Amino acid sequence: MSLSTTFAQKKISLDEDWKFHFGNSSDVSKDFDYGKTTLLHKSNVYATTIVNPKFVDSTWKKINVPHDWVVELPFVKSDQVEMDSHGYKPVGGAYPETSIGWYRKRFSVDKKDDGKRFELQFDGIYRNAEIWLNGFYVGTNFSGYVGNSYDVSDYINFEGDNVIVIRVDATQYEGWFYEGAGIYRHVWLNVTNKIFIPNDGVFVHSKVNGKNATVTVEIEIENKNLQSSNAVVYSIITDRNGKQLGKTSEQKVALSVNGKTTIKQNLNLNNVTFWSLENPYLYRVISVVKSGNQILHQTKTRFGIKTVKFDSKEGFFLNGKKIKIQGTNNHQDHAGIGSALPDFMQYYRIKLLKEMGSNAYRASHNAPTPELLEACDSLGMLVLDEQRLLNSSPEYIDQFKRILKRDRNHVSVFLWSIGNEEQNIQGNDYGKRIAKTLLAIQEELDPSRTSTYAADMANDFKGVNEVIPIRGFNYREYAVADYHLDHPNQPLLGTEMGSTVTTRGIYEKDEIRAYVPDQDITHPWWASKAETWWKLAAENDYWLGGFVWTGFDYRGEPTPYKWPNISSHFGILDVCGFPKNIYYYYKSWWTNDDILHISPHWNWPEKVGKPIDVWVNSNADEVELFLSGKSLGKKTMERNSHLQWNVIYEAGTLEAIGYKNGRKLTTKVETTNHATKVVAVADKTTVLADGKDGVVVNISIVDDNGREVPVADNMVKFYISGDAKIIGVGSGDPSSHEPDKCADGAWQRIAFNGKCQVIIQAGKSVGDVKLEVKSNGLLSTVVEINQK
Template sequence: MMAMRPFLLALFLFGACVNSSGQSVREKINFNEGWKFHFGNSNDPVKDFNYGIANLFAKTGRAERTAIDNKFDDANWRSLQLPHDWAVELPFANSDNLDVKDHGYKPVGGLFPETSIGWYRKHFSINAVDSGKRFALQFDGIFRNAKVWVNGYYLGTNESGYVGFTRDITDYVDFHHENVITVRVDATQYEGWFYEGAGIYRNTWLLKYNNAHFVEDGVFVHSKVENTQAAVFVESTVKNEGLSGKEFSVLANVLDRNGKYIGQANQEKVVLNAGESRTIKQMVMVPSPKLWSIEQPYLYRLVPVIKSGDEIIDKQTIRFGIRTVEVKANGVFLNGKHVKIKGTNNHQDHAGIGSSLPDYMQYYRIGLLKEMGSNAYRTSHHAPTPELLDACDSLGMLVLDEQRLLNSSPEYMDQFERLIKKDRNHPSVFLWSIGNEEGYAQTNSFGKRIAQTLLARQKELDPTRTSTYAADLANVFKGINEVVPVRGFNYRQFSVADYHKDHPEQPLLGTEMGSTVTTRGIYEKDTINAYVPDQDITAPWWASKAEEWWPLAAENDFWLGGFIWTGFDYRGEPTPYIWPNISSHFGIMDACGFPKNIYYYYQSWWSDKDVIHISPHWNWTGKENQPIKVWVNSNAQQVELFLNGKSLGKKEMPLNKHLEWMVPYQAGTLKAVGYRNGRKIETSRETTETASSLVLSPSKTVLLANGQDAVVVNFTAVDSKGREVAIADNLIQFKLEGDAKMIGVGNGDPSSHEADNFLSGNWQRKLFNGKCQVIIQAGKNAGNVKLTVTSEGLKTNAVSFTVAGSTQNAINP
């Protein structure tokens, strides 16, 4: 290893992103604040700020008479902070159109010209001292078809609603006057068949860096573990966008999670002409590496550096994990250990906030899935937000990362390449997916050729992983299935064994399994309110119940495992009903993350926890002496059920199943006692009084004063004895004091048409079967925040939070 000068070593150890003169060499500045928003109109150019009338593209920078013009007065536009999903703010719209139904009955799409075009503007200034730097705007996700201008100069269009994009704005920056970004978002065309949101719904950033720099997503880090050490391979693409050729040095350092120096690659000299780029390949040896795993997700830091002489001119910090992944016909092996995939499919929306999730929500949702025992997440069916993968890296969740659709045209190949480059450094990503249920192409020669092109490009960009494709086909070896390395099954679970027999060397993965439909806390089919019973008894014709697919996957090594459809309820795709149902019933948890009963089936067989759970609730006034079917989900070997102290019998628990008793209803206490590996575990359900108060359960009590941190507060109705009242439906009002704001409310009711947020007026939400939820976002001032909840007939209750910490909005990578 080459010796490091003392001041450079200090810079590496402490992660500073400045050169020897104290100047910043690279900044990534959060650009979420200070935006203006207004609806346009897809049918009326006058209401669309003359877009389509004014000849914007005749001359560069020409923007007069439009909202693109810097002189345009946007004072009356709505002020907001990103991320922003305008669709979740709109009322529901009953429609016979199937696409509107599948998108959750929100008035977005070609049928709704007044609410399907959104304009965004942001004013900002840049100091003239930075006039020698390069600048770029990074958008992590806009739904969809976004056109971007800076100071009237057109930067281009990004069609994808999911893959982020970056645009260089160096030539258009005004260092002496105010700059204006304008973004026109066109959501008239859907991409998926589910709720997608609308607007700039992910984070935005201003990037500042040197003319000689690492290109966007141009550093690829991967590793190979041998015996007691690991070789960390670094491929860095460097570009010189200066006006003359220069000589540089490129090196890379590895730090542990605490910033301690581990090793360095040798410096490599490179001469780049103006406009030239080159990829440098280097290696760093790491002795006795701590391997990233589901149980211990250890993350190192890679610090690639460009120097000119002794001066650092660019530097990044990239979190990565050292681990090995092998996908074989007899299983997935992480660091040589067999891992059965216990996964969930998920869309990206959450109750109250739609698709515009604060970063914290990604960690919250992944944490809920981990608690259930899940170890894998499929990004169904599109590029994920970066913070989702950060959460999976940090918490230990494998990821099946999926392309939006199967297409090798220049547009979609570009999206595929950006997806892989953006996500390939994440240790959580163990497998790529090139598409999902492409019925028009999956069995013909078009699909086969497209797949071959995508697979070849995937191997070029990331030779360390392989790919699958999610096919809704039975034992069919034709088209895409002929060439894809890992055969994905969407349902058709009873055909997997036959397919394996015919193709024993091809790994098999359940890419979509299950799809039981349930409504939390409901125990009778209700066609009026569009509810289905909260037990594993109802599935669409094309799907299966939990106990039909999981035993097959659990007991056969030729199943790599599978992904349930879905971990959470999501907006759109109402099944098996239509209006008033506006949300799916597929989730193991509802849209708030409240567990349904099927959650405890999976937790019993997916986790190492002691699990014993009784359903339904035990409030059945008017059904005295009538038989009630009681389910017990547990991983105990035997379970005994008691009613008011009287035994109703002990039963052996079948592997990967549940137990049932028919119990004549009597008010009182229903108790289950289980024995697992010699340990006694128990739970009970009691007949309750009416609700008298609420239990407030915040996900945390300290928030960062950065204007972005968030907290989830869950509410549960209880009676005077503190027992959960599972049938309460009280209307709850919320009042917040301090520097914070409520950004969404929900209750998990898939047929509720209540508002998700309140841009004006009082915040409120009804309990649904005893529960509801509010999401709060911190401000920038340290201090205390108090949430008070009131409801007629319930005691007033409150919870307080501390808002503290830095208000820094720049990430110095």
């Protein structure tokens, strides 16, 4: 019997064509009378309020989401509490006029869908979002990081426009870092049958036996019909190309009115392809709900099969292979675009980290966007998925459950974190009891994984540490060995390590511009150099590995300076993703690539005859350094270390020759001529004409021999033609106060130490897009992008 689909469920993007306007948290008259108008005393209160679908919003700003309104605000020098931590942007309780945002969106639905179930899904709104549809209050989502979904079937208008109204309140911070504000993740309208599989209602996990696996598919089914209903449920597993590998038996379910049930089905797979860092293979599960010969609802879930082992003495094993966790911590913002990252940027950033040799990503300190996890699934990057707070109140338990259910099918997630640095409770009985409550929830909803907690504690076995399965260390690397001696059966992980502060291309401390040298020499009192912690982690099996603070620079939390410093210096890469010198230290020891890197650059006219501290990062066995052909000596490379020479400066060529397993490696830095040209390199030259894809274009300032001028600070201007748009610019300068979003299309950025970046988002028309890059007095260049 062939099956027919009485209704194909829809997942409709609602990202486009929103209207935005600031409110005000302290002046009701500037907040559309919110606070004095009674919006909740009756259902569907229209009157003349802002939630009225007929409210005139024609003068409001037109935007698409994801949208971060904070990135567009100016920088403000202020002594207000935590302004420095949030990047000196005027948001928070002290800035009522830019801390409330109102959004409105109109959409229509197909009359043929009358009688179906309608759901609004918000992947992330920062923060405390109150939501109305057609004048009806829908709900409030407190969290700025965990999305939520709402059944709005009763409020849908089939005869005209539907109007969503959202008030976003960012007056209260959740973190101590740049968080942005607004609808900064995707919005969806889900339309389903009233017998359906809810969002995150499928859980796929597996048990491995040799090369075979038993895959368990747990499916939740709900009935929103007004009468009892029967259905049949089954699942199909396919390979990545859609070839069917197995099908479960068809299982009957009987559902009462508003009833729900969960069924478990098993499938055996032979000779499975394991998901790994090198081959991130993903299978598919198609789960089907049918009645008679008609499909009511079906979902497709990507999943992978892997095994993990955390051994307190031998370390971490993935699919039986011992690997060291080479991770980075990261916040979720990027140059030019703040926290509202298009999906393609998630892939761009993960690729950069993988190229460095990183194999793990800690989403610190909040639930990541779903697309970040999809990128990690697809590209082969392990993820430590973190709950925002160590708290067991109903609100935070609900958030934790939503994170677990949303993310547990992502094969990249190898470990949960129940919290981070709760100094007031982590070492006492409060913390212990809360941890036990959260661990029980994790075990219930995802028994296939375990948890850690990021503790900034030394050799302390109390509170959370008494009950957490994997002991997480935030810094305190000096105490790990003693802790292991005292607690030899508890696996140990560096959840937050390093925190070397560096500024790309700067080699002297500059307290005026708030820069620190671009070498592994400077760190806060509570942290360590890269070389200090990594030697310990690399050379001791009982270390599972660790996560560096951080992979990328991020806005806010300037250290060791404050104003004019508006972003961190912690990154191995800067906020654009340009490598700093410490990148080559990690890449030397985190990859098998041939690495030979000299720093600093060799443009020092003011230092002729003076000593320069020259560093070589390499995984060669030995390295010899030459200045203009004259040997400065050969040195043996100690593992997990670097080499240094003190060189009297003269213009010319500084060359390193290394030998690795008998092979010769060479690299050099040269004194350049004056800048003559801008060079632009796009990360790809073909994009989809879907209005969502995009390109990152990196700009270098070069001399007449094509060598990057490492001190260039030219103003660079960008002109785009074709159906695409620039959405942000950056340079990696942690003290730049230039706008990330340029007004009136006048896109420009001052190069920082020879580099800057422009981010382009595709349009919807097939054809060529051209980006012209210009700088006064320099030869210009054009980047061509094919949009199809």
